[in-house]
Amino acid sequence: MTMKLSTDPSAATLLPIAKKEGIATVWDRHRAMQPQCGFGQLGVCCRICWKGPCRIDPFGDGPQRGICGADADTIVARNVIRMIAAGAAGHSEHGRHVALALQGVAEGRLPAYQIRDEAKLRAVAAKLDICTEGEDIPAIAAAVAKATLEDFQNQDHDVPCNWIEATLTKKRLERLQALHVLPHNIDAVITQIMGRTLVGCDADPVNLILGGIKGALADFNGMCLATELSDALFGAPAPVVTAANLGVIKQDAVNIAVHGHNPLLSEVVCEVAGQMDEEARKAGAKEGINIVGICCTGNEVMVRHGIPLAANYLSQELALVTGAVDAMVVDVQCIMPSVSEIGACFHTAVITTMAENKIPGATHVDFKEETALENARRIVATAIDAYKRRDPRRVNIPDFKQTAIVGFGVESVLAALATLNAEDPLQPLIENIANGNIRGIALFAGCNSTQVAQDSSFVTMAKKLAANNVLMLATGCGAGSFAKHGLMTQEATLEYAGESLKAVLTAIGTSAGLNGPLPLVLHMGSCVDNSRAVQVAVAVADKLGVDLDQLPLVASAPEAMSEKAVAIGTWSVALGIPTHLGTMPQVTGSAKVTELLTQTAKDLLGGYFLVELDPEVAADKLLEVIEERRKGLGI
Ligand code: BF8
Ligand code: SF4
Known part of the structure; x- marks a missing residue:
């Protein structure tokens, strides 16, 4: 069976090149890993002491308890x-x-x-x-x-x-x-x-x-x-027009990809790159230095400064396969250890920067806030040096990039709403939810996973929810998916939003000076910025005098992968938000734990996990949840 690996058009261009060059990517390793361990998938494998490993037989024939007696x-x-x-x-x-x-x-x-x-x-x-x-x-x-x-x-x-x-x-x-x-x-x-x-x-x-x-x-x-x-x-994010996908890498520039999560490093790299532009031009790069983002560091600098996003999680290796990334600077989290090896196939300097996050084969620059400027200068100089070694014959930058209007933090959302009602900015939002122009709000978050064709579940679900007049917010690699697929544009609003949602987004966007609607999906930032969406929800709940579990608000991580996504999903449930997962959580080996998370949680907390791997069906289920919540509020 051949499964589609990615719906990102850049992957279709670059995967054959990787193959020709003998470079293994995350999808090759996924295939090599099949079949994956069924005990692990069910969560019934225990390795927490050296009497083990122990595993429980899900069919009831073999052991039902580990050696210590744990069930x-x-x-x-x-x-x-x-x-x-x-x-x-x-x-x-x-x-x-x-x-x-x-x-x-x-x-x-x-x-x-x-x-x-x-x-x-x-x-x-x-x-x-x-x-x-x-x-x-x-x-x-x-x-x-x-x-x-x-x-x-x-x-x-x-x-x-x-x-x-x-x-x-x-x-x-x-x-x-x-x-x-x-x-x-x-x-x-x-x-x-x-x-x-x-x-x-x-x-x-x-x-x-x-x-x-x-x-x-x-x-x-x-x-x-x-x-x-x-x-x-x-600086809090403000709306800015930028671009996403690997086409943001420039042939005639020193390309520096900032990758990871923490803005402390990338902010200084961006600043220093501006100061060292001339050096890059002297080295022959007609367009100077071009910073691009990957994963959540990418989201951080994208929503604050309009730095274009090259890739979300699953395409990080493909950024290197373009042969035009001169340095990939990484901090922490979601950095595939494979990047140093792939970087070494090209001229790319892969630079680690955090003491607790080193990768064999990468260059390490010991980044400290006290010496940040000096560290960043060294990083940029390393990139310029690497650029001089770039082989132009091996450069393949896919001609894919989409415009993305991003930068919707709490302040900028309220500022946009305030252009409609300066006294009471939340009022227009609440009014439109109450009258049904907006049926509800969905927060898309979380990763890409090789368990799903890259970006496909995000895009499928968003189009369906948009058509049903659901206002959508996004963070993390979910936001990256939407940006790469052109759903953070005004055109997407005109094409995919249901009539009443379109009217609301147009009214807000126009009065906020965007010369047209707000984008179909609002980019709120990186994974840690999921807290922004909660702030908006809390403000709405407080104004209505209700709690979060009464709002027509849902969350979805259709391609969840990281342990961070497990933590986020769980607090989302704890805050009262029905939370969809589109990949199978590794808990189904316990009927009790599964029931706790998907049912009992509803009584205890109001929120619960909803697991549905089919994105079309998942969107329908979220729409049902939204309608149920509306009914509860009597709207
Ligand atoms: O924090 S969404 S793959 S990059 S874990 Fe990682 Fe998942 Fe992306 Fe950002 Ni979040
Ligand atoms: Fe150790 Fe008990 Fe886990 Fe087995 S089930 S690995 S004995 S803790």
């Missing part, structure tokens, strides 16, 4: 909450890094960084209940950093983290408190998950999953602070 429910629950802990650790480390940078800026220790968005810093301070009267910007930044770092330090179990407390509806906080799942300290909660899942600890699947939910909420907390503090340092 399938315990094993599955332990495995999945460890995934949540890993996801939460990734996001929260990212957040801590940004918080420490803010502290460094406040103390005047980091010349490479400034508070670029003072209004945002003040807004954050107000949100955290920090009194700013008479205080200057460094003092406010110091206080915000301190309050944020408390979320990694507080030892009082009864005092929830500052960020989550400042972010959710009162009703949601009470509900979560009643279940004892409000995190008090991000690090402690992650550590507790690791501790309780050791051999011979927590064996109760319900208790384990509740621990996982707490970990997922710690993840949410970490994401909120990462997004908001990054905005203060680098």
